[in-house]
Amino acid sequence: MKKIFIKTVILICLPIMLNIAITVYCFLNRSLPEFKGYFIGTMLSMFFSFVWVFIARKAIISNIMVMFTITLASFPIKIIFLAIIALGGLFLLKMNHIYFGFAFLLGTILSLFIEVWFLISANKLQRKLKLSLKATEKEINN
Numbered sequence: 001m002k003k004i005f006i007k008t009v010i011l012i013c014l015p016i017m018l019n020i021a022i023t024v025y026c027f028l029n030r031s032l033p034e035f036k037g038y039f040i041g042t043m044l045s046m047f048f049s050f051v052w053v054f055i056a057r058k059a060i061i062s063n064i065m066v067m068f069t070i071t072l073a074s075f076p077i078k079i080i081f082l083a084i085i086a087l088g089g090l091f092l093l094k095m096n097h098i099y100f101g102f103a104f105l106l107g108t109i110l111s112l113f114i115e116v117w118f119l120i121s122a123n124k125l126q127r128k129l130k131l132s133l134k135a136t137e138k139e140i141n142n
Helices: 002-029 032-059 064-093 097-141
Strands: none
Touching (some): 002 097, 032 097, 064 097
16 A cells, blocks of 8 residues: 555656646746746645645545545535635736636646546555455465
8 A cells, every 4th residue: 555655646746747847937938927827826736735645644544435535525625725816816916817727727637637546546455455354364264
């Protein structure tokens, strides 16, 4: 399970690095509001990815369904934060909301694929471990 978690952490960093690279591009080649929008969207997406990794590390010991529930329940919370920061950033920071939304959605969707892959892989591993445990118990009892 630990190997799958380490792979997941590495894979979660890939969308973050992609978004950071695009942020640098926006800084060099776009206007300030576009850069601000992409930068804030990247930071928010990165924050949610790190929060998920932290929660996954704590919940990995328990049932996989707990992890699934956490992943599923976090989506509405992400949308609420998206709305709050988008409105605040639009009026207070004068950022481009299209770039903000694109950065946030790109990071969120890519990390969601990785989170689902982790859940499926961890579930398969748990099932294999349970089957091997049952087989071992049968051998001991016979």
